[in-house]
Amino acid sequence: MGKREKQKQKHDRSQRGRDYYLQDNNEDDTSTMLSPSHNEDEDEIEDAADSDADNNDNNDQHPSHDMPSKFLLYQQSVQSPKGDISYLQKFFLMYVGGRVPLHLQEDFCGTALLSAEWLRSDPRKTAVGLDLDLEALNWCLENNIPKIGADGFSRISLFHGNVLQPLQSKLVKIDPEELVRNISLSQNTENLQTDVIESDVPTSSAAQDDELTMNNFTLSGRDIVCAFNYSCCCLHKRAELVLYFKHARDALSKKGGIFVMDLYGGTSSENTLKLQRRFPNFTYVWEQAEFDIIQRKTRISLHFHLKKEKRKIRHAFSYSWRLWTLPEIRDCLEEAGFRAVHFWVREMPDSTEITRTEGFGVGKDIKYEEATSFQQQDSWNAYIVGVA
Template sequence: MGKREKQKQKHQRSQRGKGSYNFHQDEDGDIDDTAPFSSLPEEVDKDLQEEEEDEDCVDDNTDEQEQDPSLDMPSKFLLYQQSVQSPKGDISYMQKFFLMYVGGRMPLHLQEDFCGTALLSTEWLRGDSRKTAVGLDLDLEALDWCMENNIPKVGADGFSRISLFHGNVLQPLQSKLVKMDPRQLIESISLTQKGDDVQAGVLESNIQEGSAAEDDKIFKRDFPLPGRDIICAFNYSCCCLHKRAELVLYFRHAREALSSKGGIFVMDLYGGSSSENKLRLQRRFPNFTYVWEQDEFDIIQRKTRISLHFHLKKQHRKLRHAFSYSWRLWTLPEIRDCLEEAGFRSVHFWIRAMPDSTEIARTEGFGAGKDIKYEEATSFEQQDSWNAYIVGVA
């Protein structure tokens, strides 16, 4: 019997008699906390250090936890959403930026680049039936997970107001529409949500007009979309673009997709003296711990590798390398210059200083930094860590 099979049997024995896994879901819309540097502990718990060497670990590259339901492993996408993202806060700021720099109308049409599971896009659709969203990402698994888990929670008309595309932000018109089988669409929508709205006629209409098209391939270049009021790229996704030419090209595509009536592009970025060092940070939630690991920082190429791990408390398991990225850490002046070169008429920085890494040993949930607001700035002294929204106005 191989080592992995022994680990599998060991875990199955330890899980007998245990109930289902319950997760903490953050509901505070005022918290805008997508950044790992909102929690900067200088220490990692002994439990985490010991389990790093424990054989009873799961590396996401094996996908074994998803193949065997008895392991009761949660989706890495669910864990990411609960520990990293806070879409209500992002949306609140984006609407504020739009009204400040464009004005004259309410923003209705959003595009979320590097969208992953498009959590922000689905949250955008809530509350106004006129709103639409477009999501674009290279990870087809994440997009499919969104189709099955996030969009159905919006309501019966969710599928008709969002379009997800699988492709590269550097070649957006070649991206392909993600489609869902109509039978799966019906099964995904909860009939207990807004029962008066979920009627046979409504479902039939959405299937015909939504993303579940019959053609094998529908490209973004052939798909009719309104000019977007807001385009966003969050969770430091622009760090995935390593060359200046790529960054300018991406910004040009974003500029071209914005409405002719005016619109904004919004991205986020982190920095500070602590961001250019090897780091291992943790944020505790009731049933799991989120761990951010930054490798050695190359000061010439300004590159590092970021890995996200999840320690599942109830199951005494650790999902290592659930997500891993090669990043170039751009500077604020570089971003501004590239946006201006791409045709944006003005660029604005909204920054907040974050808690010092030398003073925080432990962070619970989204607690640290929640009361620190972003403020517009034209100059800002270096800090141990900071987060920024960068707004390009077209």
């Protein structure tokens, strides 16, 4: 067997392993997180031998080809981009209107799954992604964007940097040869001609310049800027939050635009919490440590238990969060120059009644509704819309 055939078999085995974890990807659901639930029992998440825990944590840093990426597992269990985009378009038409939103900026974008989904629906759409995690951005370029088609690379710009200093963030370099390898004709029959050659593949504007930053990169004014997955909780100081909101407002089109973020809360959010959500091939655990009522800070950890491999990836992602309140967010948005702020809230299932959930099933039919007042509940989620 030739070297090339062996490499192809190795790639096929790796691809089958990834596909195995894509069997229950419910993109139509609009929930990004179910109500966190108390659960003192470790259940299946601790079924793996305790003696393997340390080894698993070490192996997480250098996963084998048979192990699914932590980024793939995150996308599977946490994100629902179609639902988010549906609300983004609704908010834009309600509060701005007059045109179709085409230009999106996704801050704290991680693997930019939302941006990738945004590009799918209209060939005129563009997306900008900004994140501190270079590994996640590169994973996006290798795994998410190729599924859109060759033109996807020319319509997205990913920047590596801090949302508090966005203009200093650097454009992520795109290797045109790698793009050709990653884009398969079977995935992109509608986008590629059968005689495509390497020079036909867009390489993103000036993507080979390592010094290219957002400050000297030409971008259209964004119609929508968003920060999802409770990412604004990573900003702990009020001054930081206001500064970030100012940058988000400055990125919006002069014709008008919106900034949208999400937030969670409720009486159960200020306690030690654990949510388990089971998918066919893995279990996802969202865990909140002790809550400091003075600093309003906690630590969030995401764990994955892989059923096929009988292994667990503990602390696949960990965050230090300040849990902001809705009035604090509104005040900071107004101080940053947004002319109006709207809250869209939905009550989530009571954590005392849920010890575990199956996939995205619980709460998927609960819709967000605009509210000017909302009585405290055990658990709630909210979209916050700032109109420029």
